[in-house]
Amino acid sequence: MLLYMSNSARETQSTPLHSVSVAGAVVREDGRLLAIRRADNGTWELPGGVLELTEAPEDGVAREVWEETGIRVEVDELTGVYKNTTRGIVALVFRCKPSGGVERTSAESTAVDWLTPDEVRERMAEVYAVRLLDALDGHGPHVRSHDGKQLIQAR
Template identity: 85%
Template sequence: MLLYMSNSAQETTSTPLHSVSVAGAVVREDGRLLAIRRADNGTWELPGGVLELTEAPEEGVAREVWEETGIRVEVEELTGVYKNTTRGIVALVFRCKPTGGEERISTESTAVEWLTPEEITARMAEVYAIRLLDALDEAGPHVRSHDGRRLVTQR
């Protein structure tokens, strides 16, 4: 905690704490995208997780996709930065190309599927679907905020 004196009184401020996560928007040649159904809450999302302190973002993406899906990827480019304003999580999403492996579930996933953009919109909450849809858009990278459920309009 940082303390400083103002002209009127002593004020207390603290440095905000954020967690950084990484996720892979894995796009197959036929345009389908890799998605998982999470084991902890049953929601459909793109594979990803917390970035380790010692790894580069691209390394973290490749690790998370492999751990959760059994698919090896080549990380191509950053497609979006997404901030959960409620939980203080900043997610970096990278478009990836599958290079090998076979789909399998893990301790973190109960299903692994290749979905169309329409299936993504139907199955995923807005804050996760937009990450995959943004990865298909060449105009990125996109920067968006959300409250954990809905996108927050920028002021």
């Protein structure tokens, strides 16, 4: 039995699959940054998660921040695009302003805190700290790749 596959079907099969996530770099008026300690691995990161298929990126950021922290946000602008080359995850990071709510943990977070930039550098792995620090510098959007542990320098 001979099977025929169209060119578009062949191209689709060879196209690498990526997951798209969104995260909020939530900056308070005093310059402190919103962070969570993840329930699954205990690491400090900015709040975020997988973008749903029918969801606009800005809506996904607001939803994820709310779900993980209890903080409502206004989404300002895209500050960076970060690719985990090992896991095939592309993360879109948006600077946000808090607009209400009260800090609380969730099933995904065991702690919620407002950190100074120095505390971000101390508590977070480089690949997550850079996302928050990039959001502060006003020179974005930044585009960076990493292997899950360390940044990969651009060529």
